[in-house]
Amino acid sequence: MTTAPDWRRMTEADLDAVVEVARVSFPDHPEDREVFAERLGLYPDGCLALGEPAQGYLVAYPWRADQIPPLNTRLGAIPADADLIYLHDLALAPEARGGGRAARAVVRLLHEVAAARWPAVALVAVNEAAPFWRKLGFQERETPAIRDKLKSYGPDARYMVRRLQRLPEED
Numbered sequence: 120m121t122t123a124p125d126w127r128r129m130t131e132a133d134l135d136a137v138v139e140v141a142r143v144s145f146p147d148h149p150e151d152r153e154v155f156a157e158r159l160g161l162y163p164d165g166c167l168a169l170g171e172p173a174q175g176y177l178v179a180y181p182w183r184a185d186q187i188p189p190l191n192t193r194l195g196a197i198p199a200d201a202d203l204i205y206l207h208d209l210a211l212a213p214e215a216r217g218g219g220r221a222a223r224a225v226v227r228l229l230h231e232v233a234a235a236r237w238p239a240v241a242l243v244a245v246n247e248a249a250p251f252w253r254k255l256g257f258q259e260r261e262t263p264a265i266r267d268k269l270k271s272y273g274p275d276a277r278y279m280v281r282r283l284q285r286l287p288e289e290d
């Protein structure tokens with residue numbers, strides 16, 4: 120019997136598959152394997168993989184509100200004054216999309232982040248994915264400084280924040 124792939128913690132053994140899903144999913148914003156490896160090393164609690172071999176991944180880590188980490192750059196360290204969780208990436212291989220799995224990963228993250236007492240999750244929506252994030256309770260936040268920082272992400276990029284008072288049920 121085969122069962123549908125589910126989300127689990129990412130490990131170093133997933134990195135090749137994760138980089139491949141990223142390459143297909145974000146052709147305009149490639150990021151190096153070592154950048155993924157560093158994020159996994161710094162904050163494994165925020166890294167999920169879908170199935171084995173991985174057909175999708177989610178990467179998140181503590182960061183500062185209204186700040187956007189540069190793409191394809193090592194973080195160096197988790198900031199001591201981090202005040203929310205930044206969801207850096209969520210991507211599924213094209214054949215794994217459309218089954219509600221991406222939303223499940225986000226709901227799982229939201230519950231874990233709320234349990235760890237973080238007040239919010241932030242992200243940059245690209246690839247016209249803002250409606251996907253709105254369904255999950257994220258709202259756009261725009262200030263002149265944010266608009267300036269988003270320039271390198273392309274015209275459809277939006278900074279979005281999800282406060283964690285009210286969460287959807289997990290399946």
Ligand SMILES: CC(C)(COP(=O)(O)OP(=O)(O)OC[C@H]1O[C@@H](n2cnc3c(N)ncnc32)[C@H](O)[C@@H]1OP(=O)(O)O)[C@@H](O)C(=O)NCCC(=O)NCCS
Pocket residue numbers: 144145209210211212215216217218219220221222223243244245246247248249250251254
């Ligand atoms: C965005 C992405 C993760 C969504 O994955 P998915 O498997 O299609 O998402 P799900 O099946 O969990 O969808 C959950 C809901 O969001 C909707 N949805 C998904 N993508 C959407 C989009 N781009 N615009 C509007 N709604 C969307 C689905 O229709 C579904 O709605 P429903 O609950 O009413 O049925 C996937 O398309 C992907 O990997 N894209 C490439 C990488 C990317 O753009 N990531 C996001 C960057 S911020």
